[in-house]
Amino acid sequence: MSAQSADPQIEWGTPRARWVLLATVTGSGLAFMDASTVNVALPAMGRDLNAEISGLQWVLNAYTLTLAALIPLGGSLADRFGRRRLFQLGVIWFALASLLCGIAPTVEFLSAARGLQGIGGALLTPGSLAILQATFVRRDRARAIGAWSGLSGIATAMGPLVGGWLIDALSWRWIFFMNLPLAVIVVAVAARHVPETRDPEAPPRFDVAGAALVAAGLGCLSWSMISAGEHGFGVGEVSLLVAGVVALCVFVLVQAKIRFPMLPLSLFRNRQFTAANVVTLAVYAALSGMMFLVVLYLQQVAGYSALAAGAALLPVTGLMLVFSARAGHLAELIGPRLPMSLGPLVMAGGMLLFLRLDTNAAYLTTVLPAVVVFGVGLTLTVAPLTATVLAGVPERHSGIASAVNNALSRGAGLLAVAVLPLAAGMSGTSYRDPAVFADGFRTAIVICAVMVGAGGLLAAALIRNRLESGETACPESATDRHYYCAVDGPPIERGTQAESEPS
Structure with a gap:
């Protein structure tokens, strides 16, 4: 270094x-x-x-x-x-x-x-x-x-x-x-x-063109979906949708050709890295969509104050703070596949519990059980997912691998927030009408539960507990860096350059 x-x-x-x-x-x-x-x-x-x-x-x-x-x-x-x-x-x-x-x-x-x-x-x-x-x-x-x-x-x-x-x-x-x-x-x-x-x-050199293409692609897709929720899919909305897809396709082509890409495509030759990022897309799309809608529901339909709505989801953060390290250690012992498969399925169960919300949603009996179940699933998922992303690449790529995963999770959340109201039939000021918003909320929550559940099934199908044939467990020495172990990655450290050689 x-x-x-x-x-x-x-x-x-x-x-x-x-x-x-x-x-x-x-x-x-x-x-x-x-x-x-x-x-x-x-x-x-x-x-x-x-x-x-x-x-x-x-x-x-x-x-x-x-x-x-x-x-x-x-x-x-x-x-x-x-x-x-x-x-x-x-x-x-x-x-x-x-x-x-x-x-x-x-x-x-x-x-x-x-x-x-x-x-x-x-x-x-x-x-x-x-x-x-x-x-x-x-x-x-x-x-x-x-x-x-x-x-x-x-x-x-x-x-x-x-x-x-x-x-x-x-x-x-x-x-x-x-x-x-x-x-x-x-x-x-x-x-x-x-x-x-x-x-x-x-x-x-810096990949300014790559950043501009990503921004244009995601921006056009978001604009298309948000506008379609208000006006339907007219010529303008379809044009924006096509422009967004084209911009992202051109981005991939540019990344394959330039010397210092923002997103080295060689990283995705590692199947474990690719699989973990596919799961990231499903999990964080559902997570962002749910968080957007639940806080709105608690205030607009259930009558919570802003302070009460903000405090309602606090147990999720508490569970993450207390148990994330333990979840990561468990994944080290048994491999990442089970936690990354089970965690999203538990998250889906927590989301479905939010369907019990109504205009008189008591916190202890209605909101808290859904929040706790969802938080347990999220805690099981995040640490093994992050470690698997980092462990799927050599140490010199750990910085860009972390940035890629971060960008994908945020991009997934951006598109989820754009698409969910459209898919659930929410538009205009419908969120101010408790009855109309409640109907759309239930549809959107089911969509989120299906998305995150699909992430769990994808993890079960794609994530491996070993990265190389013949390796079945992490070495016992704490001083070894376990590059072949699917849940032990190096610290987040930017390499000297975003090299483009195969992983």
């Missing part, structure tokens, strides 16, 4: 280590809290801005679109021009975009500002992990990344609670305004305490 920094690397437990963690956790926490809070704010935004359901879809999808398209490019830029520099730029960009969101006079303005937020998120999110990987001594990197994951999870869990309180007490606009003082703290701490690092062997 190329040199990462001229500065002495940081050891765990030192004051500087704590400052670096504060900067990276708070910076990435801005994006995580924002994502988990906006769902809760959608009904209030809709009422205040007189938005139709298509407008609310774009409030979510504009952010996801730019984030999914630009995350791999953001990581490459950070490697080339400096991880601290790009991280700080991302935080400043995100804060300014948050200000625009907070003052938005229309839902169209808000959606555009959310797209700008996604650009900031694409710059700061990969940079936060890359800073930890590059600045901590090797023996302390896993501990630093573990602390980042746990604290970021807490920030994600706090988002709906803090956001719900702000929405009920003040206004939905304050979920964006609160990002401004936090951004000032992050930029100041990073400037003083985070060393600059870069990769001197980073690729000299």
